[in-house]
Amino acid sequence: xxxxxxxxxxxxxxxxxxxxxxxxxxxxxxxxxxxxxxxxxxxxxxxxxxxxxxxxxxxxxxxxxxxxxxxxxxxxxxxxxxxxxxxxxxxxxxxxxxxxxxxxxxxxxxxxxxxxxxxxxxxxxxxxxxxxxxxxxxxxxxxxxxxxxxxxxxxxxxxxxxxxxxxxxxxxxxxxxxxxxxxxxxxxxxxxxxxxxxxxxxxxxxxxxxxxxxxxxxxxxxxxxxxxxxxxxxxxxxxxxxxxxxxx
Amino acid sequence: xxxxxxxxxxxxxxxxxxxxxxxxxxxxxxxxxxxxxxxxxxxxxxxxxxxxxxxxxxxxxxxxxxxxxxxxxxxxxxxxxxxxxxxxxxxxxxxxxxxxxxxxxxxxxxxxxxxxxxxxxxxxxxxxxxxxxxxxxxxxxxxxxxxxxxxxxxxxxxxxxxxxxxxxxxxxxxxxxxxxxxxxxxxxxxxxxxxxxxxxxxxxxxxxxxxxxxxxxxxxxxxxxxxxxxxxxxxxxxxxxxxxxxxxxxxxxxxxxxxxxxxxxxxxxxxxxx
Numbered sequence: 001x002x003x004x005x006x007x008x009x010x011x012x013x014x015x016x017x018x019x020x021x022x023x024x025x026x027x028x029x030x031x032x033x034x035x036x037x038x039x040x041x042x043x044x045x046x047x048x049x050x051x052x053x054x055x056x057x058x059x060x061x062x063x064x065x066x067x068x069x070x071x072x073x074x075x076x077x078x079x080x081x082x083x084x085x086x087x088x089x090x091x092x093x094x095x096x097x098x099x100x101x102x103x104x105x106x107x108x109x110x111x112x113x114x115x116x117x118x119x120x121x122x123x124x125x126x127x128x129x130x131x132x133x134x135x136x137x138x139x140x141x142x143x144x145x146x147x148x149x150x151x152x153x154x155x156x157x158x159x160x161x162x163x164x165x166x167x168x169x170x171x172x173x174x175x176x177x178x179x180x181x182x183x184x185x186x187x188x189x190x191x192x193x194x195x196x197x198x199x200x201x202x203x204x205x206x207x208x209x210x211x212x213x214x215x216x217x218x219x220x221x222x223x224x225x226x227x228x229x230x231x232x233x234x235x236x237x238x239x240x241x242x243x244x245x246x247x248x
Numbered sequence: 249x250x251x252x253x254x255x256x257x258x259x260x261x262x263x264x265x266x267x268x269x270x271x272x273x274x275x276x277x278x279x280x281x282x283x284x285x286x287x288x289x290x291x292x293x294x295x296x297x298x299x300x301x302x303x304x305x306x307x308x309x310x311x312x313x314x315x316x317x318x319x320x321x322x323x324x325x326x327x328x329x330x331x332x333x334x335x336x337x338x339x340x341x342x343x344x345x346x347x348x349x350x351x352x353x354x355x356x357x358x359x360x361x362x363x364x365x366x367x368x369x370x371x372x373x374x375x376x377x378x379x380x381x382x383x384x385x386x387x388x389x390x391x392x393x394x395x396x397x398x399x400x401x402x403x404x405x406x407x408x409x410x411x412x413x414x415x416x417x418x419x420x421x422x423x424x425x426x427x428x429x430x431x432x433x434x435x436x437x438x439x440x441x442x443x444x445x446x447x448x449x450x451x452x453x454x455x456x457x458x459x460x461x462x463x464x465x466x467x468x469x470x471x472x473x474x475x476x477x478x479x480x481x482x483x484x485x486x487x488x489x490x491x492x493x494x495x496x497x498x499x500x501x502x503x504x505x506x507x508x509x510x511x512x513x514x515x516x517x518x519x520x521x522x
Contacts, residue, residue: 012519080477080517230253
């Protein structure tokens, strides 16, 4: 006997569809928000940066909608198996997208400040990192909409490149700061911007893991690829007797 | 000045906790077919029931779950047109062996039915009935002890201890069902079969019976047929899904209700057919 894809109770299907639609909408907004924030940084456009900060409110509002719809469905439908995973995945993904929105807004805030000071060279590395993360977000959201676990895993694996790019940028920014203390202010902002983008990549990775769980009912077995080495970095001044050469 | 990056060893040490130990098999069914006349109600069912666990049998009406349950204490023997083949072992012993005493089997494998069916006797006599015919409780004191213990284990003693001589049929539905459970455990069975034991009960009485099932698991092996998937999810450790006379899937309850392997299980428990 073929198994019907629809529920006997039609309104349940409609609620699930609605839930998917809100998530897709949130994802689209977060993608656009990140793009706007990075664009504003590159163009040194404070107005555009402000737009990126403001669009966060709409994402938060949609997250509340996902929360209340999910809780309602858990209480009233008591979903099982795939349906249960759909609702739990929606809750988790909405929270990841909300965090992505927060980080993108923070990139926007710092872009406003950086627009007021002379331009720094590493600003050009950031859009590259940003584009990479945007592509990952786009892929994981497509994977969610299509329920495509392979696509999610593909995106999941690419987060390592973002981490590596962040590690390299981190070192570059430290060098600038060591060269001239006047760089410390803008470089710190750039460092936080890069960190925000790297964190956005991590949340995209979470979403990829959730999509895998949604489709297969189990978590990805491999260890998450990690290329962020900045937590272990230390600057040692020359008179401290530390190693003179860069060992990493 | 230099930037040094060295990754310290952050790996956790120690062994991972072991998985939940698998309990020994109490009942083992292999290739069980059941026919009612020419209609095949069960098709080559292989299923192991583990000791001191609650196994829930679920599936749409007419899927064979109650038929399978009734095979486990040969209740199908009383249906004239029913024919059972295959093997069912209880502690390794074939329960369809010609030399096996069916009355003894049913003492070892007790049953609780959908509708509470107390005898038209006193509460005391309802519970004492089984022990008397099985020659348990030689003296009055011993019999009293069995009745009290059984009512206590069925979570009913506190509610009825002052009216043991009143008719069992005067109790509420939930109390009657717990009386039937007390009657089933009075003969000291090893396995208790329950055929939709809560379908005639309100939610509070249902919760009491479910709590009781969880307590009984410590001393008995329990097999329960239920139409309520929430109930199966709440009370059982293992769940078996039947469809059109076949056992489609059996697994840990958690796995069946979060990520069933078979599309048919998925379709049934998510309300897509049935």
